[in-house]
Amino acid sequence: MNIQEYKGVFVFAQQVDNELSGIALELVGKGKDLAKDLGTEVTAVLVGSGIKGLADELAEYGADKVIVVDDPELKEYRTEPYAHALASVINEFKPEIFLVGATAIGRDLGPRVSARIHTGLTADCTQLDIGDFPINPIPGKEQLHNQLLMTRPAFGGNTIATIACPNFRPQMATVRPGVMQKAERVPGAKAEVIEFNPGFTPDNKYVEILKIVKSVSDVADIMDAKILVSGGRGVGSAENFKLLDDLAEVLGGTVSCSRAVVDAGWKPKDLQVGQTGKTVRPNVYFAIGISGAIQHVAGMEESDIIIAINKDESAPIFDVADYGIVGDLNKIVPALTEKLKAELANK
């Protein structure tokens, strides 16, 4: 492999039912930053059937080029034809970096593609930078420049590892949704659109879709919430979450929770914040009866304002909180709700 031939930052622009997933735009945003550091361009790879119209949206969020792989075989996501599409794009266009969202689709697709094109993949990254590798010079070992440094939690979240892929290209990573930020939308921005179809054999499939059953959820997506009222084991019971529902209602917020709450069966997994839950970035995050374990903090530390309520003044959550209230949540939360209700009624 001549790694000098590989140029540019490519991102997989995931779409479902001809709608771009949020992660597609987040990756374009991050890809743009990385491309700037490397003095190159960001290219979005759009795969599906009848999806060319989505190229403009990718351009408005910062894509310089969009490669469209459009084929009836790609209408619904299936591992085999999608892996063939991406591996063919990589073999043809030779990017130096290829990013995929760590969604259900991306977690299936990314490793399959990386194995097929014989490169490495770092899964579930929370940070990506361009830099030197080894990060600190090692005598007798060449320090390479302009490498993709891929950072992710390791050993159950107890340490943070930075990983590079110096000898193979592209450098591949899956990235957690909600961690990177979309770029500012520039209405009317245009990208160069390149249509590419490597050819698909209709019967070359291991999976046949018989029926698609969509789950209907009446739970708000906590990743979209501007205000999150999050509860932990300290709330005490499923019923006692009523205190948090009331506070969320007054603020126009959404209730979320820690893993301890999901494990106790008090709330569904969809509401879990953290390393094995969702990464959130609201304007205001209330951490109520949450101790602040590293795996929880990993999912909420980027919130603009963090307000912690905990009866233990030494709880680690106070280390990341902007405001802290030490005391019994059963007294503080209803008092806060009443006070806010009165304040808002006077406006």
Ligand SMILES: Cc1cc2nc3c(=O)[nH]c(=O)nc-3n(C[C@H](O)[C@H](O)[C@H](O)COP(=O)(O)OP(=O)(O)OC[C@H]3O[C@@H](n4cnc5c(N)ncnc54)[C@H](O)[C@@H]3O)c2cc1C
């Ligand atoms: C691989 C791995 C992945 C994980 N992923 C996640 C994840 O995604 N998300 C996550 O949340 N956790 C995750 N965890 C679990 C994590 O380590 C913690 O166990 C969990 O976050 C603890 O939840 P908690 O803060 O609600 O409970 P606790 O740690 O039990 O804390 C409860 C807090 O409530 C306070 N409290 C109790 N009563 C009151 C009261 N009346 N008033 C005020 N405060 C009170 C206590 O002082 C305490 O600080 C993971 C763990 C591992 C090993």
